[in-house]
Amino acid sequence: TATPQKFEFQAEIKQLLDIVIHSLYTEKEIFVRELVSNASDAIEKLRHLQITEKDNIADADRALEVNLTTDDTAKTLTISDAGLGMTRAELIENLGTIAHSGSKAFLKALSEGGQKNSNLIGQFGVGFYSAFMVAKTVKVYSRSWKKDEPAHVWTSDGSGSYEVEEVSDQERGTKIVIELKDDAHEFATEGRVKEILERYSAFVSFPVNLNGKHINTVQALWLRSKSEITDEEYTAFYKFQAHAYDEPRLRLHFSADAPLQINALLFVPKDNTEKFGMARLEPAVSLYCRKVLIDSKPKDLLPEWLRFMKGVVDSEDLPLNISRETMQDRALIEKLNKVITKRFIKFLSEEAKNRTDAYNEFYAEFGIFLKEGAALDYTHKDELVKLLRFESSLTEKGKTTSLADYVTRMGADQKEIYFLLGPSRAAIEAGPYLEGFKARNLEVLFCYESVDEYVMSNVREFDGKKLIAADHADVKLADAPKPPAAEGDLSEDDAKSLAEWLKTTLGDRVEEVKASDRLVDSPALAVNADKFMSPQMRRMMKAMNK
Ligand code: ADP
Ligand code: MG
Numbered sequence: 021t022a023t024p025q026k027f028e029f030q031a032e033i034k035q036l037l038d039i040v041i042h043s044l045y046t047e048k049e050i051f052v053r054e055l056v057s058n059a060s061d062a063i064e065k066l067r068h069l070q071i072t073e074k075d076n077i078a079d080a081d082r083a084l085e086v087n088l089t090t091d092d093t094a095k096t097l098t099i100s101d102a103g104l105g106m107t108r109a110e111l112i113e114n115l116g117t118i119a120h121s122g123s124k125a126f127l128k129a130l131s132e133g134g135q136k137n138s139n140l141i142g143q144f145g146v147g148f149y150s151a152f153m154v155a156k157t158v159k160v161y162s163r164s165w166k167k168d169e170p171a172h173v174w175t176s177d178g179s180g181s182y183e184v185e186e187v188s189d190q191e192r193g194t195k196i197v198i199e200l201k202d203d204a205h206e207f208a209t210e211g212r213v214k215e216i217l218e219r220y221s222a223f224v225s226f227p228v229n230l231n232g233k234h235i236n237t238v239q240a241l242w243l244r245s246k247s248e249i250t251d252e253e254y255t256a257f258y259k260f261q262a263h264a265y266d267e268p269r270l271r272l273h274f275s276a277d278a279p280l281q282i283n284a285l286l287f288v289p290k291d292n293t294e295k296f297g298m299a300r301l302e303p304a305v306s307l308y309c310r311k312v313l314i315d316s317k318p319k320d321l322l323p324e325w326l327r328f329m330k331g332v333v334d335s336e337d338l339p340l341n342i343s344r345e346t347m348q349d350r351a352l353i354e355k356l357n358k359v360i361t362k363r364f365i366k367f368l369s370e371e372a373k374n375r376t377d378a379y380n381e382f383y384a385e386f387g388i389f390l391k392e393g394a395a396l397d398y399t400h401k402d403e404l405v406k407l408l409r410f411e412s413s414l415t416e417k418g419k420t421t422s423l424a425d426y427v428t429r430m431g432a433d434q435k436e437i438y439f440l441l442g443p444s445r446a447a448i449e450a451g452p453y454l455e456g457f458k459a460r461n462l463e464v465l466f467c468y469e470s471v472d473e474y475v476m477s478n479v480r481e482f483d484g485k486k487l488i489a490a491d492h493a494d495v496k497l498a499d500a501p502k503p504p505a506a507e508g509d510l511s512e513d514d515a516k517s518l519a520e521w522l523k524t525t526l527g528d529r530v531e532e533v534k535a536s537d538r539l540v541d542s543p544a545l546a547v548n549a550d551k552f553m554s555p556q557m558r559r560m561m562k563a564m565n566k
Contacts, residue, residue, distance in 0.1 A: 024175075024185035032118045032127055037132070037178045040152050045141045048204065051150040052213065052269070053220040055099045055196060057263065058148060059086040060224045061102025062194060064313040068400055069104060069165055071312075071340045078167045079192035085227045088213060095208045100195035106162040111174045111184060115148060123147060125298050132297070141440040147263075151196070152178035154204035161187060161195040223260045225311060240311045242285035242332045246273050258287045260329035262304060266290040271331075272367045280355055286364065294328075301327040308334040314342055320353050321464045323361055323400070325393035328386055333360060343519065358399070366402045372407060372422075383409050391471055395478035405479055410439070410465040413454060417445055421465075423482040428465055430485075437482060438490040439465035441473050452545035453491045456538035462496060464490050493547040497538055510535075513540065 029037065063084050069077060082102040082474060089098045106114060118124055123146050141150070151158050156177060163171035171190035177184035198207075206212045210231055221228045221236045228236045241249065241257045258268045268287040276282045286305065294301055304327075307318045311334065315321075322329060335356060342349045367389075372379040383390070387409065394404040409420035413430065426437060438457060442448035448466050457464050467476065476487050488495060511516065515535035523533040530546075 021546060024183040026181055026183050027112060027116060028181050029176075030117045032123075033116065034180055036123055036127060036146060036149055037152055037180075040141065040146055040149050041222070042176055043141055043153065045153065048153045049207075049216045051153055052097075052207070052216045053260070054147050054150045054218070056086060056088075056221055056224060056228065059101035059103060059194070060226060061316075062101050062105070063226050064103075064316075066102070066104040066165060066193075066221065067312055068314065068340075073165075076167060077165050077192070078163065078169070082192055083227075085229060086221075086224065087232075088217070088228070088230045089566045090208050090210050090213055090231060092208050092210075095200045095205050097198045097200065097207050097213065098195060099198075100193065102191070102193040105164040105193050106160075106172075107164040107166065107169050107309055108172045108184060108186075110164065111160065111162060111172055116182060123149065125293065128298055129296070138392070149178075150518065153200065154200055154207055155387050158199075159197040161190045161197070163190045163192050165192055170388055195294045202302075219256075220260065223257050225313075240308075240334070242273070242283050242308075242334055243311070249273075254285075257285070258330065261306070261332060262287065262289070264289060264330065268330070269385070270367075270371065270378070272364060274363060276359060276363070280352075281336045282356065282359060284332065284360060284363075285335045286329055286333075286360075288382060288386065289330060290385075292388070293329055295388075297386070303327055305329050305331050305333055307338070308332060309334055309338040309340055309342075310334070312340060314338065314340065318353070320350075321357055321360070323357065323393065323397050325389045325397060326361065326364070328389055329364075362403075363402060363408070365400060368407055369403075380409065383407075383420075388469065388471065390438060391469070395471075395475045401479070405482055410467060411445060412466055413449075413458060413464045426463060426465065427483050427485065431461070434462060436486045436488045438462060438488055438495075439467050439472075439476055440490045441467045444468060452539060452542035454540060455540040456488060456497050456536075459540045462497075489548070491545075491548055495538070495547075 028034075043547045063086070067084060068079075079102075084102050086099065086101045088100075090096075091098070118127070126141070126146055141153075158176055158178070160174040161171065162174070163169065166515065171187050172184050173187045173190075174182055174184050195210070200208055214230055214235065217228060217230060221435070223241060224236055225240060227234060254271055254273075255267055258264055258271070266289055269290050270288040272284070272286045274282075274284055303317050303319055303322060305318070305322055307317045307321055309312045321333060333356065338352060338356075341350065342352070368379070368382075390404055390407050394401055394408060395406065405423065406424060409422055411419065412421050412426065415421050423437065430437075440448050440451075440453055440458070442451065445466055445468075448454060454464060467473070473489075479487060481487060498506075512535070519533040521536055523530065526533070536545075538547075
């Protein structure tokens, strides 16, 4: 179309823009990082297309660079890249609708309320839209890598609508021109922008130029030797690569030569965002081959339960045009998956041993993923079960034990590992189920999370010992020494007739009433006779029916 066509932003984008524009977020400079990172993403995608689409790329000779120019007189900042560009439809889709996961998370957190809006921008980042913190208008000129696609300019002042119009003089890639607000003129000066770029662009794998002068030294951090890299560099890289705003909690930087050549730099973020009820995490460890990005969200590179990981895996053994469809490539990815997962589990075991506090803090946040793995990933189950931690009747509140440590405390007669499910330590301790175990000095693990029952029943055993719910009818404590008889205990016959009377009185509401050796202080307890459904599961089913 030759005449500009006007579009309304999607409602969510309007809401987002309204917040971004009116926020008092002080670190406005992050928009530079967002736009440079988009430019870098676009070039990485183009570089990959150069391999898969060799002869079909428009303006094939353009240098793969990011160029920034400041215009102090016109009060503009321009960021242009020779990346894959966008078609008209892609401009509308990518910049007019909320496809971007960071923005989605932002809005979700917003709707849950509580925090100051400006704070949230700092935590999540709002990608492209952050430009509207400083812009009167934003113009996005773009030409797709697909040959014979016309170029377009997308224009908006962020106030509810945008326009798209065909243009002629735009090469493959994208050029973003920001006309700055009066209070943001600093971003039209070379000195200020240079200072920002020096902080953020160190990890861009392509040359970044400001007013024609080269800014960054191109280097892939993961290929450098560990001893040369500072904590600050690692953290800055994590923030850049994972588009993150937090500090990483753990990091693992390693290389291997057999069975595959691998350089990997992996991070565990500070928080488990799934815990806040946010969207299920998607794979985010990027796959590279000799510094060329192959896939930023490879699905099968890591097992599902490691979806909280961030970072980079680079392997020289991969073909650049790797495809998920061919058997051979799939086998390679699978092999990578095995090596990395094994190495990461080993790393966690070392952490647990050598930096126990840090491990326990990690576990408190991300333990649920290890449980998922222990229950579902048969390849790694045995190793993962060793990493699980529980409070128990013998630990202090807030302190945990491993199954291995539990086993070392088991008496010679104890054959099984006991656990109890409950919402909290206090609730489990107040219930009648613990008494018989306490009286016999049998340790019971405490499980507070709703997945625990499922996890325990899938894990089934540890070190040859069955995991048994302490409230199950099958539990036989008779073998363990009985607590001494007390005065006033019912005789066996009296207990039997009391049980019969109870059964007659309660009728169908109970399956069976029996005298039991499991109680010490409480008069009675209900045990679960159902092989298929525990009280917890029944409660869950009931909740779902509502
Ligand atoms: P994200 O980068 O996390 O996807 P953004 O809000 O930063 O989210 O960008 C939204 C989308 O717009 C990107 O996913 C991309 O498809 C598109 N986009 C943004 N900048 C560019 C660019 N310079 N070149 C090509 N596409 C871009
Ligand atoms: Mg982005």
